[in-house]
Amino acid sequence: MARLIRTEKEVEGRFEEVWLVVEEDPLEQWPAGPGEVVGRPAVRKDALERVRGEARYTADIRLPGMLHAALLRSPYAHARVRRIDLAPALALPGVRAAIGPGEAPGLDAEAGYAGAPVAAVAAETDAQARAALEAVDVEWEKLDAVLDPEEAVERGILHGEPERYERGDFDRAVAEADVVVESTYRTQVVLHNSMETHQSVCEWIGDRLDIHTSTQYVWGVRAEVARELGIAADRVRVVCEYMGGGFGSKNSAGEYTFAAAELARRTGRPVRCALTRREEHVAAGNRNATLQRLTVAARSDGTITALGGDFINALGWGGWSAATEGPLKMLYACENVRTTRSTAKINTPPMKAFRAPGFVEGTFGLECLIDELAARLDVDPLELRRMNYASSNDGTPFSSKNLAQCYERARKHWDRRHAVRARSDATWKRGVGMASQIWYGGGGPPSYAWTRVGSDGRITVVTAMQDIGTGTRTAMAQIAAEELGVPLDRVEVTLGDTARGPYATLSAGSSTTPSIGPAVRAAAADAKRQILEIAAQRYDLEERILDIRNGTIVSADGNLSVGLAEFLELLGSAQILGKGARGPNPTGMSVLTFGVHVVEAAVDVETGEVRVERVAAVHDVGRIVNPLGAESQVEGGIIQGIGHTLSEQRLMDEETGRVLTTSLDAYRMPTIADVPEIVCEFVDEPDAHLTNLGSKGLGEPPIVPIAAAIANAIRDATGADVHELPVSREEMLRALREAEKKERRGAPAAV
Amino acid sequence: MKLVINGDEHEVDAPVGASLAAVLRERLGLTGTKIACNEGHCGACTVMIDGVPVLSCITLAHSVEGEVTTIEGLRDHPLVDAFVRADAVQCGFCTPGQVVSAAALVAARPTPTEEEIRHAMAGNICRCGTYPKIEEAILHWRD
Amino acid sequence: MELLRPSSVDELDGGLFIHGGTEVVPLLRDGIVRAETLVDVRGVVPRGVTGGRIGAGTTLAELEADARVPDALREACRLAASPQLRNMSSLGGNLLQSTRCWYWRLKFPCRLHDGERCHAADGEHREHAIFGNDYCASAHPSDVAAALLALDGRVRTTRREIALAELYRLPDEADRRMTTLEPGELILEVEVQPPAASTYLKAMDRKRWSFPQVGVAAARTGGGTRIALAGVAPVPWLLDGPEDVERATPLPRTAWKVDVARALVRRALAELG
Numbered sequence A: 001m002a003r004l005i006r007t008e009k010e011v012e013g014r015f016e017e018v019w020l021v022v023e024e025d026p027l028e029q030w031p032a033g034p035g036e037v038v039g040r041p042a043v044r045k046d047a048l049e050r051v052r053g054e055a056r057y058t059a060d061i062r063l064p065g066m067l068h069a070a071l072l073r074s075p076y077a078h079a080r081v082r083r084i085d086l087a088p089a090l091a092l093p094g095v096r097a098a099i100g101p102g103e104a105p106g107l108d109a110e111a112g113y114a115g116a117p118v119a120a121v122a123a124e125t126d127a128q129a130r131a132a133l134e135a136v137d138v139e140w141e142k143l144d145a146v147l148d149p150e151e152a153v154e155r156g157i158l159h160g161e162p163e164r165y166e167r168g169d170f171d172r173a174v175a176e177a178d179v180v181v182e183s184t185y186r187t188q189v190v191l192h193n194s195m196e197t198h199q200s201v202c203e204w205i206g207d208r209l210d211i212h213t214s215t216q217y218v219w220g221v222r223a224e225v226a227r228e229l230g231i232a233a234d235r236v237r238v239v240c241e242y243m244g245g246g247f248g249s250k251n252s253a254g255e256y257t258f259a260a261a262e263l264a265r266r267t268g269r270p271v272r273c274a275l276t277r278r279e280e281h282v283a284a285g286n287r288n289a290t291l292q293r294l295t296v297a298a299r300s301d302g303t304i305t306a307l308g309g310d311f312i313n314a315l316g317w318g319g320w321s322a323a324t325e326g327p328l329k330m331l332y333a334c335e336n337v338r339t340t341r342s343t344a345k346i347n348t349p350p351m352k353a354f355r356a357p358g359f360v361e362g363t364f365g366l367e368c369l370i371d372e373l374a375a376r377l378d379v380d381p382l383e384l385r386r387m388n389y390a391s392s393n394d395g396t397p398f399s400s401k402n403l404a405q406c407y408e409r410a411r412k413h414w415d416r417r418h419a420v421r422a423r424s425d426a427t428w429k430r431g432v433g434m435a436s437q438i439w440y441g442g443g444g445p446p447s448y449a450w451t452r453v454g455s456d457g458r459i460t461v462v463t464a465m466q467d468i469g470t471g472t473r474t475a476m477a478q479i480a481a482e483e484l485g486v487p488l489d490r491v492e493v494t495l496g497d498t499a500r501g502p503y504a505t506l507s508a509g510s511s512t513t514p515s516i517g518p519a520v521r522a523a524a525a526d527a528k529r530q531i532l533e534i535a536a537q538r539y540d541l542e543e544r545i546l547d548i549r550n551g552t553i554v555s556a557d558g559n560l561s562v563g564l565a566e567f568l569e570l571l572g573s574a575q576i577l578g579k580g581a582r583g584p585n586p587t588g589m590s591v592l593t594f595g596v597h598v599v600e601a602a603v604d605v606e607t608g609e610v611r612v613e614r615v616a617a618v619h620d621v622g623r624i625v626n627p628l629g630a631e632s633q634v635e636g637g638i639i640q641g642i643g644h645t646l647s648e649q650r651l652m653d654e655e656t657g658r659v660l661t662t663s664l665d666a667y668r669m670p671t672i673a674d675v676p677e678i679v680c681e682f683v684d685e686p687d688a689h690l691t692n693l694g695s696k697g698l699g700e701p702p703i704v705p706i707a708a709a710i711a712n713a714i715r716d717a718t719g720a721d722v723h724e725l726p727v728s729r730e731e732m733l734r735a736l737r738e739a740e741k742k743e744r745r746g747a748p749a750a751v
Numbered sequence B: 001m002k003l004v005i006n007g008d009e010h011e012v013d014a015p016v017g018a019s020l021a022a023v024l025r026e027r028l029g030l031t032g033t034k035i036a037c038n039e040g041h042c043g044a045c046t047v048m049i050d051g052v053p054v055l056s057c058i059t060l061a062h063s064v065e066g067e068v069t070t071i072e073g074l075r076d077h078p079l080v081d082a083f084v085r086a087d088a089v090q091c092g093f094c095t096p097g098q099v100v101s102a103a104a105l106v107a108a109r110p111t112p113t114e115e116e117i118r119h120a121m122a123g124n125i126c127r128c129g130t131y132p133k134i135e136e137a138i139l140h141w142r143d
Numbered sequence C: 001m002e003l004l005r006p007s008s009v010d011e012l013d014g015g016l017f018i019h020g021g022t023e024v025v026p027l028l029r030d031g032i033v034r035a036e037t038l039v040d041v042r043g044v045v046p047r048g049v050t051g052g053r054i055g056a057g058t059t060l061a062e063l064e065a066d067a068r069v070p071d072a073l074r075e076a077c078r079l080a081a082s083p084q085l086r087n088m089s090s091l092g093g094n095l096l097q098s099t100r101c102w103y104w105r106l107k108f109p110c111r112l113h114d115g116e117r118c119h120a121a122d123g124e125h126r127e128h129a130i131f132g133n134d135y136c137a138s139a140h141p142s143d144v145a146a147a148l149l150a151l152d153g154r155v156r157t158t159r160r161e162i163a164l165a166e167l168y169r170l171p172d173e174a175d176r177r178m179t180t181l182e183p184g185e186l187i188l189e190v191e192v193q194p195p196a197a198s199t200y201l202k203a204m205d206r207k208r209w210s211f212p213q214v215g216v217a218a219a220r221t222g223g224g225t226r227i228a229l230a231g232v233a234p235v236p237w238l239l240d241g242p243e244d245v246e247r248a249t250p251l252p253r254t255a256w257k258v259d260v261a262r263a264l265v266r267r268a269l270a271e272l273g
């Protein structure tokens, strides 16, 4: 039965009180451990077409008569279009339409950052469209630009009020502590850089708008476009079957979609608008920089008595302020906590969610701070973490938490540190560091799925979700196969089209599997129930003794054993249709994911080179549906995290606010040569309180602890405290020099 | 302009300056070759010319002299199955380029070492981080 | 635009030379260089290694795999760019590659674009030069040129033969060019005498596919040891000796490169024995 509840909904660590219509979910969880299909490694359903280059991405969509659009962007960090003349552009060969500020959502007269879109042109070819941009005549009024986040905070140029949080009595705890460590950490701006750039192809068919777009949320784009254009949502169809990466940057429609839609309307032709890589580096979102002034106070026995943090999120012109203080509030048992988070509104490109926004940055600060404390107390960092284990989220119970088990499993990796250090020589110093992970990932309602079983005994799962490369298509097929008792190759999944399937949530915030998976299982269970009902009638048996196992309908008394396909032949053209919905999250509980990384790193103390040699990752994300795909997710997160830690950085000209690292020779992501040995383990305990699956999401957790674990390994190796990301050679050499000075002054070095 | 692609000869009309990648994708409909940067930095557009991997996005179509092999010409290569088995594909946008680079590598060295794989594959960026699986796929491509 | 494909030097008559096109094609697309006529010089420029002579049309990939090539040059090629780029890149084109300075690539009106100031010196310059940087602070990106400079290579063009060092010049107010090559002059060959020992060490910010943060080439011949650096000055930079590192004039954010250079020079010399 449908039930109306008022609840907190979490997406990417953001909470919102909402009304939700949910359906109860009566299914019992499967027992822990691998089933017939779920919990066993499965090759991706869509691997072949992707590998062979047959999968059609948005980038590959070519519609008859299609035009190409390009966006005109502000050269100034803050400016207003005083006057714009599109006519010279329209006069150029091939140009079919042009729009200016206010003529499509996202094209605004006020440009808040260098690169903000203000106009768009559609032409027969991409080159013609880009050439036409140069002909647009704009009179700009330059406005005061603020580029420095600290200056913005000082001047009170903020997004919203500072967020304050306090529990206990922070000041008193600090005053009474045996040891207090204060440190400042900085994290840089990094770019998502999905290989397929942001793009859409829009086409009007009568009063219906078809949008092919590279997105993590087909329904979100549908709703946003309908709202902005003032048309009925069912007049908008959003399609994204194959998607070339998003990492959080493709959760919304984007001005490229709106510009394409408007230009398509004006020309009566399909219009494609695709960002170039250079535009991607400017205007497709980023992980904002942070500044973190942190304090930890402890008793000499290692009990953490106070944690405090002043955070600045350097947000840029838009985006939202992620909870950088989250880990500091939740990871450890600590009675006295005080945090402030100010969100600087500067004239730089807007932030977009990037794999565990806020927590990646906050974990770097917190987990480095904890190790600095361990060094001061002369306590083993692993022990210090265990001693301060949080058994509730400030009073709210966890739906499940197996971080202690992660620590236990990490011990064998941690114990290698003596051997690792012993491999140091005069130039290469080696060490081991660890960091813990906490993040959301429970997903939530609503999401729906249908199942369709034909007379050939094959099953199609229909749900309008998207597979952004995380392998969720495969996971959904596994869940349906498990529930229906059929081999995986009997199940197909149809997705990526709002016109062809029920609502499913976004593929972000590690929410796809935990949100849609239970709905798929429910839909499969519904179909199975119907199959067994018919079988009971056909064979005159009691339904409750029937089951489907490995594609065969069997009875508990052993009298019946008939192949599903053979039996379903009687359907002819009839089909069995199942439907399922995602049930509610447990009330009064914190649903979180946990993990630990143990990193072995080597530092060349003369040249500042840092090499990550080995990463052991242990994660607790509930039940693992596809261990093979899960391992790929972990590896991918770690590799992205290594880039974040060592080599990636969006640089900007301080004078003009223009992004300087606009191409991939200057913005350096890891290559295959940078990959360390990666060991990946899962606790694989279903969360008994969470849905019929007990699974949480895994897209984000692996990127959360890696930076701190690397920094802590660096400290273990060299005694140097790195305080800034990326740990470039410059930062590494600075930290080494600092450590040397400290040692000379006789202060206790960490090693 | 005449191009030999995957063994077939094509007569193509394109302005001087057009890249091989653009001709493949826009004129010949061979969209297996992806463009992710269009300036020679990422490897998504890798094709072979006479067996040598090059970047089609910065190769002028008019200057191509040899035979071009694209992912469409490698669809039955055993590496395809090796990539699938190893889960060496996430979003898949970089993957056709990876397969082309890998095919050239194993043609030159049927049993490459890890070091050789890392050296030969370093020009193909994968933002999803499928690298460990790519290494595995190439190490076991003939299994 | 037209594309000519001459088959002999005599047919050359103006136009923009293009060999592998790894530099030319992106620069054309960005409008940083312009041309009505492209001249594909692959039919003209020698390719391959004969004795100490290396055809300017030889690719970096070929050099990387050729045991006859001195270690420093081979290693410089092996660690340059990406595999596909090395397959496309000619030796001649490599020596003539433009700066990677982001201001220049983004067409800021800086001195090398005939403007009035060096945006990098006043702005974001953490990857820039520590020597010869008072007019333009860019860092020469060629590993290969540094190796050849240490090897005391000679360059034969369609007009003359010069020491590699003479191919380059520091730009100044009067003349902002970074090479001495004249319009229409084509590099045909590079000649290197085999050294007693040579080596190339490269600091990168990832293990492969990275421009040199600092590259150090060292070569020992009968006449002594030559040390040349990549990534530290607007042109490939020859040191008078290891202590020359201390004469660096770093910008505020390039001081770290001095430390790196010092360490790599020491290691390179130690390797030569």
Ligand SMILES: Cc1cc2nc3c(=O)[nH]c(=O)nc-3n(C[C@H](O)[C@H](O)[C@H](O)COP(=O)(O)OP(=O)(O)OC[C@H]3O[C@@H](n4cnc5c(N)ncnc54)[C@H](O)[C@@H]3O)c2cc1C
Binding pocket: A665, B040, B041, C016, C017, C018, C019, C020, C021, C022, C023, C024, C025, C041, C045, C056, C057, C060, C079, C080, C081, C082, C085, C088, C089, C090, C091, C092, C093, C094, C095, C096, C097, C141, C142, C143, C144, C145, C185, C186, C187, C188, C209, C210, C211, C212
């Ligand atoms: C992304 C990227 C990364 C790179 N990384 C590195 C690196 O790490 N280390 C390194 O050393 N190099 C690096 N390079 C440089 C690369 O090696 C050169 O771009 C390449 O060698 C140029 O050769 P080409 O044949 O492609 O030249 P083209 O692009 O064809 O030409 C380059 C220039 O030289 C001129 N030219 C070409 N041949 C001749 C000739 N014979 N005589 C006279 N003029 C000629 C052209 O007119 C043009 O001005 C990188 C390049 C790129 C694009």
Ligand code: SF4
Binding pocket: C099, C101, C102, C103, C104, C110, C111, C112, C113, C117, C118, C119, C120, C121, C128, C135, C136, C137, C138
């Ligand atoms: S370093 Fe040279 S190229 Fe860069 S901004 Fe300065 S003058 Fe221009």
Ligand code: FES
Binding pocket: B034, B035, B036, B037, B038, B039, B040, B041, B042, B043, B044, B045, B046, B055, B056, B057, B058
């Ligand atoms: S698309 Fe050609 S290298 Fe990136």
Ligand code: FES
Binding pocket: A195, A244, A245, A469, B089, B090, B091, B092, B093, B094, B095, B125, B126, B127, B128, B129, B130
């Ligand atoms: S699989 Fe997504 S970029 Fe490689």
